[in-house]
Amino acid sequence: MPTETEIVTRLRAAGCVFAEDEATLLLEAAEGGELEALIERRVAGEPLEQVLGWAEFAGLRIRVLPGVFVPRRRTEFLAAEAAGFARRAGREHPPVVVDLCCGAGAIGAAIADAAGPLQLVAADLDPVAVQAARSNLDPIGALVFEGDLYDALPGELRGRVDVLAVNAPYVPSEAIAMMPPEARDHEARLALDGGGDGLDVHRRVAASAHSWLAPGGALLIETSERQAAVAVAFFEAGGLDARILHDDEAEATVVVGVRGPDRA
Structure with a gap:
């Protein structure tokens, strides 16, 4: 040896x-x-x-399993912010939290650890990621589904989600070749490739988020500082009140969109 x-x-x-x-x-x-x-x-x-x-x-x-996206330390900022929203929602009832594009389920696990008890649901398109997420989240009573974004979620969650935490791919397609080989060669392409400007999946998430969020519920998506202003625009187009959060130390940027209260 x-x-x-x-x-x-x-x-x-x-x-x-x-x-x-x-x-x-x-x-x-x-x-x-x-x-x-x-x-x-x-x-x-x-x-x-x-x-x-x-x-x-x-x-x-x-x-984590071979081929599965490795959770980044900067994403702890997203998890911490999402946990804060979950704690506030939990003052009246156990919050409903969804970890969408969950990968191995790191964000959902961190939110539950920081803000439980809560109802946690996670989903991913990659079957290997779903396998890893179930190994992490089943022990804490979460439900993990395989499928494409909202199509994977139980319909009963529509209009009831207090926190929708999303770490969707946001690397522009042409920039994949410039990523470190550890990521480029060993993580699923669908977990990295965000399309032409890197925001294809973010657009899809933001376009339908309003109908899944509870009144006052929040969508949080990690992105780059350069992409954040563009993301705010389509959050707002989807009917959400949006703002940008940034952590200089972690070099992390999160766009938050909140569904306003229903009007009588």
Whole structure:
């Protein structure tokens, strides 16, 4: 079995910036004689989280599978803001929270951890992501569905959703080739590719959100700072009161759209 020093040397040669930390995690994750296989996967460029089988997110250990989008630390900002909306809604009733384009379910898990008890529903188009999300969310009583955006959700949720948290793909198609190989080569294209300007899925989400949100309910979508103003425009076109939130430290941008109260 290779020593930790030997593992660090191999990881450094492969371009791993945090080779020492990664070597420690690989040694901890290895069972029996599988250490060499784990090292080879990491040296070949597979994301560390997929090699380990988990990613840290908002203080939680989120299970990920090969090919599944790895939750980014910047998305903790979206989860925290969504949890705040859930807590406010929960003053009167257990809030209904939907994690749409859920990937491994990290956002939903973080919201539930920070703002529970709540009714949590998650959905994704990628069957492997749905499998990972169920392993993370089934233990906390959430329901996870496979399907295309709102088509995956139970109809009984229409008009009842207090928080709709969405980390949809927002990388422009032509920019995929410039992404780090870890993402480009090892995560599902549908979790990365947002179309021509990166906002194709965001438009679809915003166009129908009003009918799914409860009065006063909020849609939160992660995007880039450059794209945010465009997103605000189609949030407003969908009947939502929109604003931009930004966290400089996390380099995270979230657009929030709130459904106004029903008028008598």
